[in-house]
Amino acid sequence: MNQPPLFTIKKFDFDSTLVNELNNLHYVKDLWPVVYILSDGNVMEAYVGETTDAYARMISHLRNNIKNKLVGVHLISSEKFNKSATLDIESNLIKYISGDGQYKLINGNVGLANHNYYQKKEVYWDIFKSIWDNLRSVGIAKHPIDYINNSDLFKYSPYKTLSFEQKSGLLVIMKNLLDNNYKSIIIEGGACTGKTILAIFLFKLLNTTNEDFNFEEFGNDEFEFMELVFELKKKYPNPKMALVVPMSSFRTTLKKVFKNIKGLNSNMVIGPAEIVKDTFDIVIVDESHRLRRRVNLGAYFRASDIVCEKLNLDKYTCNELDWIMKQSESAIYFYDENQSIKPSDVKKEDFDKLKRNSLTKIEYLKSQFRSKGGNDYVKYVDNLLKCNLNNSDVIFNSKEYELILFDSIEDIINEIKSRDIENGLSRLVAGYSWPWITNKKDSKQDYDIEIENVRLKWNSTNIDWVNSENSREEVGCIHTTQGYDLNYTGIIFGNEITFDKTTNQIKIIKENYFDVNGKQSIVDPEELKDFILNIYKTIMLRGIKGTYVYVCDKNLRDYFSQFIPKFKTEKETPILQEDEVIPYVNSIPIYDLKVAAGNFSELQTITDCQWIALPKAYKPSHDLFACKVIGKSMNKIIPNDSICMFRKYTGGSRDGKIVLVEHTNIQDPDFGSGYTVKEYRSKKNIINESWAHDTITLKPLSHDTKYYDIELVENELESLKVIGVFECVL
Template identity: 55%
Template sequence: MSFLYPLNNQAEKMPSAYVGETTDAQSRFANHLHHPDKQKLTQAYLISSDKFNKSATLDLEANLIKYLSGDGKYQLLNANLGLANHRYYQKDEVYAAIFRAVWDDLRQKNIAQHSLEYIDNSDLFKYSPYKSLSPDQTLALITVMQSLLDDRYRHIVIEGGAGTGKTILAVFLFKLLQTHIEDFYFGGFGADEQPIVDLVKKLKQKYPNPNMALVIPMASFRQTVKKIFKHVKGLQPSMVIGPADLSRNKYDIVFVDESHRLRQRVNLGAYFRAFDEASQKLGFDSDKCNELDWVVQQSDKAILFYDEDQSIKPSDAPKEAFDRLKNHPQTQTKLLDSQFRVRGGPRYVRFITQLLHGRLPKGQEPIKLKDYDFKQFHSLQALIDHIKQKNQQEKLARMVAGYAWPWVSKKNPGAADIHINDLALTWNSTSNDWINSPNAIHEVGCIHTTQGYDLNYTGIIFGPEIGYDTQKQEIIIHRQHYYDRNGKDNVKNPEQLKAYILHIYKTLMLRGIRGTYLYICDEALRDYVAQYVPWADQAAATVNDDETPLEPYINSVPLYDLKAAAGGFSELQQVGEDTDWIRVPIHIPITKDHFACQVVGESMNKVIPNGSICLFRKDNGGSRNGKIVLVEHSRFRDAAFGANYTIKEYHSQKHYEADGTWAHDRILLKPLSDDPTYQPIVLKGDELTELKVVGLFEGVLQE
């Protein structure tokens, strides 16, 4: 029988834990007693099942390591090498549910603190060094390790577009090099992995305690990665530095993520002084050098992660400087070309590149992507509503825009910045980790607050600084409408400015993991894009949504009064002549499974304002964990909302039998409220049989 076992020590300021798998728990635990850190662990939990074959056990172990790391409660003692992405029989059908049940049990025992859905959306999880590398990333990893061992090479340049996994690889490799040799467990590696094991052993001989730094030019993203390093054993936030910090030390190995954002002495604003001081300290003429020169001088080995298409302003170190470095005889290069962020994959990336550069053939059908939601909106309000709905459902949906409006609210908080038709919007109120800031869903971000980050869905406003020339049949730039002074001052060549702005929009279009939505101000550009990008709803261009008659399940759904549901919800669902109908925005797809009802009370006010009319979809089975649900139960006594109903976030704990069947141990219905007096509802035993999940929350229709 295979065992999984988390070990932990709660007593430390930053508790530590270790996750392992074995067929002989007693022997493995005895070995841990000889490890200087693992012998301090005080608690052990064994997880076993007759269904744990070797592949399943290794996969569950890898997932526990990934999610415990992303949970943030513990610093893991595990090394990060060898976390394979296993494929095996019934992985999705059976073992995914088993892992969820294991995780729910760990949360109940206070070993884990966050839901899987919460962790999936966290930066700590996304940029954790505990990742299963793709074949593409593994080849790049081998290239870097070989180059570090080869004295002929001083520089390694890893090139790849947005979403190709550069940051993940950088953090993974940094952790690998900072891990002590005794923390690696090489016994679990197969023969096909032996070449990597040999490279690791040689690297640890050459660099037993390397002096390293990770340089990140953008301040906001640098702070995010510092937080990640704080939670990883062997890493320290102080290891993540800005380029000017290179003037203080020389390093064995310097990593540079987002190296296309290294700077030269152009349009630096408040950074001019720091740039000049660092240049002077390093012996450079500040007018003739750039931060790439600093990296090369201050490192014995430099590993740079680079994408020339993400250079967005004249202060960025010039492409020619990187070309010279790449062509240097002491430089090794490697290309990452697999797409990991956007589910549209390489086809989507190629498409938007061709779209922005006018290379798509005339008459081509609008693109259809199986696993990616990519549409253009006629109505900006409809797009904003859609983004807010996606944020309610799946989190991390944000509005962003090109820098086509001045940042008035920077000096005048509360003032609107972006005026489009009758809408007034505000730029991001903070530059530091804006995406995760509390008010982000009500604001509009820009390239400077989103580059380097992941979103689930991105709504992009193409501002009046970008248009389309119907005569020349090409995208054009209106310089007078581009308000990033540091992005356009000293740019004399119109084609260079156009390149920067196209890079900005391409980068924004590669933020969304699950979908990207466009609103385009310029009519000619809108018409050009409409040839190739489907509308969110074709009818929206010509039909005033508020004036069209209500058509059941076409543009409206039944509105139920839960207070009148004395006979149970099934009685309400008998649609007839007396049924009330409520209009649904035309961009929201609906079916006969959809309905609406009013949600009264403050127990869900973080997501649903008191009195809102919300859209629900009939529950047809499947996992509900982490979802907001409308449920019916005789225990509920809510006179305002509906006597037997409540709406809460659903969490369940299950147990599994040897034959693979399962049953609920308990169900937790969690409020999402600013009012701490609202407590979770816990259902156990016989109470579980009376619970009926009526619908899944999809969004707020009216506040």
């Protein structure tokens, strides 16, 4: 007996003929809860909703002057749907369609459901994923869910369910925007407390029509919230607003986000100096602790002075905070004094003065949302860097979050790359303990950092580095990561930071700190220490799923090792027991090439080889096999002593691929005589209409520069045999 489908998606024209079409659907006639998507593929706009009375809802939408311009409707129904499920699926569709970036939603951003209900995770999340795949097939959605989860458009989307704390903060902001007795609102919160999300949410809120809001999510505060929204719309029917973002890299990212949100545009996101161009009803300042004063500004001195001149302000005494106050009727500052990282940042004393002003209201955000380690992890990092932990404190342990200390730079690099393959958005970040050599036009050096004979390069761009193609092979800094979310962060504590075992305190070695504008003009060593500790704390809170740490200084490494679990380098080979093995079904053979006396074809006939579990992501195949890769010649991709899976080579181009080859003349000191794993490169000699290999180069991919290419020419080519093509590290 055939099982009915979990759900159905039916497409209709969104016009007057829809009413008759709906009469033929039992889900509509029997008032079942359904989810629907209105869309127009020409203007690329959409609206998502749910209802138990699809007939009445569609008639209402057809009478709406905005929604009736859409041309199609996809109706999603299921025997398993209940009201809780459709609210949840509606909410997820809004979040993911917005994050997908293909359609701009005309939905308001208030009232997205986020409540628990029976089988929410066990059943309905899988149903949603299947619905999403179906929507991709019909062109409503473009990207897979895991891709969207890592996108900035999804992370900084205004279509978020606010926490109780964020809702409370939002209510405070709205009340004070209506109260002429207040001009400034300061929202204080540490890293991970959702300040940027609240800023963008508020921006979208004030640029959305009232009829597109769903106020039900606000529960007991619903009436109060509705009244506040209506009053704000009366006071600011067409608000002149700006989102000021001091950091250029993060500003570029948020401009891209605003460009893809209905009712917003990229010009609403500006740098502090652009505030001089106009006056605004409301200015929201994200990361306001990074507003600048006239200290260590470098090339920015002139631009700063011009703004001061235009605003009739004393360039020697004013700062960017003064600019905001002068150009705005109301200003909202999202602030964290512990993320101030250099002398050019506006002083804490200036914000304290603003807080004491009778025209200022202050609200606090305490719960963190980014790190899966929660508030416990945030507190642990703070105590670790302030040396408030002692021997009686336990080593950090969390089932939800990875905090790991590495003794080897190669290991942390390889693990971050592995996490990036698995999860995306995993990057190396370091303190500014090495000069930036490669950014100089006349530089002949292709690296900036050298640790344990491993050479690394600083970020090649300052703009949106986290998402740039080269970021996986580079090292970022605080300036390219502040404000961004990562899944895993690999942090290199440089030589500018050490631990004094006599005082049990962290110390800074100023001469090893190479951010010139970050230390120039600082006289008090404690002030520099505060800035540098703020930098490391900030980047230690970038990772959503985990933070990996490598420490250059031995004393600091010893201190950290008391409280951070160490990376275990020894991996057990997952060899299956004989009674567990189903050859080429749940397992593949693992060969020991080090003991191979003859060629590879002879080795394959051995009947007593061991078997290793086949990764779930791979289909069983007789072409798959495994072997251990020993040495550091491929450690950019393959860590030393890794078990790797290969696919037997059966023909086709090998150029640019990592291959396992056999050659009688190869003397590979790592892998053993006769075999090597390298990247394959070839040059062909074309004569008339035929071709032959001119040279074949087997290239190491190593952080260690002692490894050289193996080049084969002429007669040497005849003895070369490609055994397999690299698939993955197991």
